[in-house]
Amino acid sequence: MSSADTILKRKRRTLVLLLAPFSIMLSVFFLIPLGIMMVYSFLEPGLYGGVEWNWYPYNYGRIIGWPLNDFEEFEPIYLKIFLNSLQIALMTVICTFLLSYPAAFWVSRMKGAKKNFALFLITLPFFANLLVRIYAWLLLLRPTGFFNTVLQSAGLIMEPLDLLFNNFAVIIGMVYILTPFMFLPIYANVEKLDYSLVRASQDLGANPLQTFRRVILPLTAPGILGGSIIVFIPALGNFIVPSFLGGSKVQMTGNLIERSFLQSRDWPFGAALALLIMASVVILVVIQLNRQAKAEARGVS
Amino acid sequence: MNFLNITSARKAYRTPEGGFIHALDDVSLNVRNNEFLTLLGPSGCGKTTLLKCIAGFEDIDSGNISLEDQSLKGVPAHRRPFNTVFQNYALFPHLNISDNVGYGLDVARVPKKERADRVEEAMELVGLKGFGKREPNQLSGGQQQRVALARSLVLKPRVLLLDEPLSALDRKMRENMQIELKNLQNSVGITFVFVTHDQEEALAMSDRIAVVANGKVQQLATPTEIYDEPANAFVANFVGTSNIFTGKVVEQNGKNLKIETANERQVLATSDHFNLGDQVQVILRPEHMKLSPDGNEISECCIEGTVEASIFVGSEMHLHVNVGKGRTAIVHHRHNRGDEGERIEVGTDVKLYYSPNAAHLIELVED
Structure with missing residues (x-):
């Protein structure tokens, strides 16, 4: 065996050793549970919780409309809840984007200490507990809360507005929690945007709008897509925000999953719901990765 | 009629310490039609600032810049009939070569057929025929330089502004490009305003050279006059x-x-x-x-x-x-x-x- 082979072998052994802890953790705490969930989602729910080891595809059937006729009925409410979750997640993505995109340009143009301070402010909310932050919104939005009190005493409204326990409240909560996740990837992208390209575009006769559409937007698209996915995934599966700010009126798939596992003890059904969410997310990520690979082939990252 | 005329241009920048730097200190310069004029000076002398002011990326504090006696005051960069070749080329990484060259035609909504012809013509002019489908990062520095040239020339500007375009190339390539640029300028008949800190480059290529230092034009003359009869000690020392x-x-x-x-x-x-x-x-x-x-x-x-x-x-x-x-x-x-x-x-x-x-x-x- 030549020495080059030995070196290669040693390198490979080092690599395996370095990757081992992470691989073990990932498989024990993620892949194996995922496998269990997949199996469970095709099993019959037991009468008192647990599972019966019978082939039972109707957990999915209940959700997407092909039920076991005599026992379970197709309930369009699940699809409705899923669609509402999609809608809330999409709105969250759009709102966090609209907030983050201009802010990222603004911060990227700051200098030194000012810039670091701005970045610190953006991560500041992480320092407080999630529940505390959501509870604060409950206090702000409720009929006797801050906004209604101010608006009423200003004489702008006669009766308190319904700000709480609707999609609006849930979206506000989501946007509040998830904006940093949109901001940071966009900022990382905007930060390295080469302004000489903007100049070149102007120089070649493009007005500001054309420059934005033809140069700035395509060059920051990877950051926007990255941020959108990182916001979309937790928004779609979130159950804390809707249970606080949506009350009993706004149900998201996350709440449904939580209830199936913890209250109805219908694990197969919960597993089916969770996997459906995961499937929709995976489809989105694959689309993104494809686009990114194409962009990278062109030297844009 | 004057072609490109700069009269008493002044421009000052505030320094972080609170003082002022006079990047342009009463600069007057008359660029003739179809000439190859070089702004030569050490870094920080104001030559690039002058170029940016002509291009419209920066405004002068006072004075006037006019083209054929029409003042350019308040005319934004994208409406000026000038194009710039940037020091780092500034090619759009998300567009292929022919889309880079066609960019100016696309934003001007030039019809498809004409666009294709003009892009083809420009690519041929700079010797990059058949490179249209490649991406900018697949090209060498010299080739990227040519794309940047083609992208500007395809718009037939009244003046082509070149901001140290050869400084990133190695010596041999630079000497080749000097000859090519000069020939190109002769054949397209466009006024070139070329910025450089390299005196040999300036002497080799220019019809006239403006030696710039401390925000002032020290001397404006032909290369031989500049070399044989420098106006002052600065010019004598900087050129040769x-x-x-x-x-x-x-x-x-x-x-x-x-x-x-x-x-x-x-x-x-x-x-x-x-x-x-x-x-x-x-x-x-x-x-x-x-x-x-x-x-x-x-x-x-x-x-x-x-x-x-x-x-x-x-x-x-x-x-x-x-x-x-x-x-x-x-x-x-x-x-x-x-x-x-x-x-x-x-x-x-x-x-x-x-x-x-x-x-x-x-x-x-x-x-």
């Missing part, structure tokens, strides 16, 4: 190497002057502009001084000194000669093959001969 002796005219015989220099040497020169008793600076180029008289020089026309250092650079031997009171003169002594035997040792006493016609006189300014 100069030996400058300060002194006083002590003898006048018509055009023939004798100057007594501060280091107690006497220099002969011919000039119409100076009289007995004038304080002057004498500029002698290193290649105009020789170690032995060859007929044109008269024997008394020489400066004595001692060799302090001799540096071999290939085609020449550069001698540093102490000519009294610590003043060093630099002499470029032509090197012939097999000269090794007559290599001049440090410490040798030499006489430096020159022709009085080679000495250029300028007024002594106190600064």
Whole structure:
């Protein structure tokens, strides 16, 4: 065996050793549970919780409309809840984007200490507990809360507005929690945007709008897509925000999953719901990765 | 009618310390139609600022920039009939080469057929035919440079502004591109305003050179005038190497002057502009001084000194000669093959001969 082979072998052994802890953790705490969930989602729910080891595809059937006729009925409410979750997640993505995109340009143009301070402010909310932050919104939005009190005493409204326990409240909560996740990837992208390209575009006769559409937007698209996915995934599966700010009126798939596992003890059904969410997310990520690979082939990252 | 005219342009930047830097300090410049004009100066002299002001990326504080007597004040960069070739090329990484070249035509909504023809024509002009489908990062620096040129030329600008476009290329490539750029300018008949800090580049390519320093135009003239008759000591030192002796005219015989220099040497020169008793600076180029008289020089026309250092650079031997009171003169002594035997040792006493016609006189300014 030549020495080059030995070196290669040693390198490979080092690599395996370095990757081992992470691989073990990932498989024990993620892949194996995922496998269990997949199996469970095709099993019959037991009468008192647990599972019966019978082939039972109707957990999915209940959700997407092909039920076991005599026992379970197709309930369009699940699809409705899923669609509402999609809608809330999409709105969250759009709102966090609209907030983050201009802010990222603004911060990227700051200098030194000012810039670091701005970045610190953006991560500041992480320092407080999630529940505390959501509870604060409950206090702000409720009929006797801050906004209604101010608006009423200003004489702008006669009766308190319904700000709480609707999609609006849930979206506000989501946007509040998830904006940093949109901001940071966009900022990382905007930060390295080469302004000489903007100049070149102007120089070649493009007005500001054309420059934005033809140069700035395509060059920051990877950051926007990255941020959108990182916001979309937790928004779609979130159950804390809707249970606080949506009350009993706004149900998201996350709440449904939580209830199936913890209250109805219908694990197969919960597993089916969770996997459906995961499937929709995976489809989105694959689309993104494809686009990114194409962009990278062109030297844009 | 004036073509591109800059009158009394001023531009100041605030420094972080609260002071001001006068990037442009009363600059007036008249660029002629179809000429290759170079703005030459050290970095930070204001030449790039001037280019940006012409392009419309920056506004001048006062003064005026006009094209064919139409003021460009308030005209944004994208409406000016000028295009820029940037130092780092600034090619759009998300577009392929033909879309980069066609960018200006696309934003101007030029019909498809015409766009395709003009892109093709421009790519051929810069020698990149058939590269249209490639991506910018697949091209070498020189090729990217050509794309940047094609992208600007395809729009047929009135003036092409070039911001140190060759500085990122290696030496051989740079020399090739100099010739190509000059030929290109001749064939397309577009006015080029070229910014560089490289004096050889400026001398090689330009119809006229504006030497810029401290926000002011020091001299605007043809390359030979700039080299042979520098307007002041800065130009003399920045363009080529100069030996400058300060002194006083002590003898006048018509055009023939004798100057007594501060280091107690006497220099002969011919000039119409100076009289007995004038304080002057004498500029002698290193290649105009020789170690032995060859007929044109008269024997008394020489400066004595001692060799302090001799540096071999290939085609020449550069001698540093102490000519009294610590003043060093630099002499470029032509090197012939097999000269090794007559290599001049440090410490040798030499006489430096020159022709009085080679000495250029300028007024002594106190600064």
